[in-house]
Amino acid sequence: MKITSSSIAAASLLFPSLRQAGVAVLSVTLLAACSGGDKKDDKRGAAQVGFIVVQPSAVPLAVTLSGRTVAFETSEVRPQVTGVIVKRLFTEGSLVRAGQPLYQIDPSLYRAAVNQASADLASARATAEAASAKAQRFKPLADMEAVARQDYIDALAASRSAKASIAQNAATLDTARINLRFTTVPAPITGRIGRSLSTVGALASASQADPLAVIQRMDPIFVDMQQSATDITALRRKLAAGGVTPGSTQVHLRFDDGSQYASPGTVQFSDVTVDQGTGTVTLRARFPNPDGLLLPGMFVTAVFDQATDPSAFLVPQNAVQRDFDGTAFVMVVGGDNKAVRRKVTADRTQGVHTVVTSGLRKGDKVIVQGLNGLKQGAPIKPVAASSPQTVAPPSGKPGSGDSAGQPAAKDR
Template sequence: MLVVAAALSSCGTEAPDQGGKPPAQVGYIVAQTSSVPIGVTLSGRTVAFETSEVRPQVTGVIRKRFFTEGSTVRAGEPLFEIDPSLYRAAVNQAQANLASARATADAAQVRADRYRPLAEMEAVARQDYTDALAEARTAKASIAQNAAALDTARINLRFTTVPAPISGRIGRSLFTVGALASATQAEPLAVIQRMDPIYVDMQQSAADLTALRRRLAEGGVLPGSTEVRLMLDSGAAYPLPGTVQFSEVTVDQSTGTVTLRARFPNPDDLLLPGMFVSAMFDQAADPNAILVPQNAVQRDFDGSAFVMLVGPGNKAVRRKVTAERTSGANSVVTAGLRKGDKVIVQGLNGLRQGTSVKPVPSSSPQKVAPPREGEQQDGRSGAGSGTGGGH
């Protein structure tokens, strides 16, 4: 009878390990390979899409300013007016010179036409006809010269109104009304910047970029996405994504970095030229990476990473892995795990190499036994009920 009672009491319980305790229940996941993006975060600075310095092309005193500082201007819109008096007089003079040249040319042509039949009849010397014809042609050339001078004078007169070369936001006026503007001056009258869209120039180590290109060429990783996200200097995220446009073909000798340029929409002018930002994008994708919850990856005193696996005979096995980055709530394991390994993600407290475990999928619900009869009669036995629930 004692033997039968002992057999019945042991029915439905787990076999204890060598220490006399039942094996600890642990939750595990099955390692699966997947394509995991390789994200990078680069520091960058915003750059205006277009920048134009408003410069005078003629010399004169500024008479008027037509824009409001800090406003948006359109291409061709007048910004300054330079005193046009001298240039208007130059146009009038060029027109008069052109009229005189035309009159001279008409007289020379009539004279050449009259000499032609006389020269054929030898009534005049043929040399006289040749001279008259040359004078007529010279007069026509003078017409062309004076016409070109008139065009130049009109262009200079048009330049007395300084237009906006591009559309964008104009800054402060660097010259006031009454100041002398010169076509050879060093400073511009004002600066216009187009900020929608806007560029972000990012700096990446040339060594990292070379290593990435080598891995892409060898097929170790796949090309990533060109979509870029921005983090402002204040820590806030910029709401609109951008795209990578190109990377420079030369390395900055002073920093050893390569410049990558991204383009972002900026309809509200939230991004201003010269701002420091952080750019984040997926530069490549690792097709053979394994995602493991971060709590399953533990660290040794030297910083190396390891995970606990369900080994043969339901024994805990410690395995060193390479996990240098994260993706969301998971660690990205690039070495040390194989497809199909059972990675323990629950019940890791106090778990050691060779410990007997009872593995269950981490998605399985936890089984909690009801309290025994008589254990919870009133509020004074609350502590006992908690102990019973753990059996």
């Protein structure tokens, strides 16, 4: 049975008590009709989304490599003569200077060798003087044939032999003095010396396998980094093709606890051979280390911009979505204000952005807000993501179109 307004009016004349009930039924019917119409209109309406306009920019290709610190200079303190160590002249772990005495070896035998060589040299010089004088006396006599010519020749040869003996004994004396000087073992370089590997009373030998101590120079200090040969080859191909440009040589270090080393370093060189065991190439960076915070042998993480991609796009991370197979895609605003699904290549992130290297074009409008439930081809109402949105309070006036407790959202 269909209930109309005319039938309710007629019934109200016959039954006045039903007038109020009829008005209530009619009101409920009209409200239900209006409510159903609003839901239908909302379902058919376009969703409002926020977008950004992407532009290509030069994005550095940051590389993170594991590294290990290496002393700038390392020297093993070794004896050059044999003898018993009588003194240790340094403090273990201290900073020593080049030429500073470190050990004293018993010099008695070497001082005696110097004295003997000095005496032999004096004897050779005396013999040479006598032989030279004899040769000089025989020369005029030989010219007058007062003595045999052969006697003069023998005297001249003896004089020359005596002079050679002087040179030999002088060299022996120099050797003895050098050996005597070597009884004091100096520091070859300036650096931090470790613990002493020999004690007072130990026999030091010029042919021993172990050093007396080890000195390391740690300011500056090297960091050796290992990078896959495959990655280096791919980078060189991109550089040759012009797809990327060379990056910065500045390197930053991170420790195991996540903290960062204050002073940046500089890449010095890349090794020319590949490690056959690991398939990696060694890159060496140099860092200042005035406070000695970096110690040789530490494991660190090195981060530096190895190259720069001049045509990459920086897209907010929330705008890049993934399929079940891991393929990245974004939603862009189509020409007819419909959502368009676009596959992209996004292999890394930079801060709060994802670096997109392919799949986008200059001027594309990438949707970054309102992505929940958004599908391919869905009608949308695009607005700039930077546009502020305000919420107005309810007017409270009849006919204003806002229901009580429901504030109206307005775009500015």
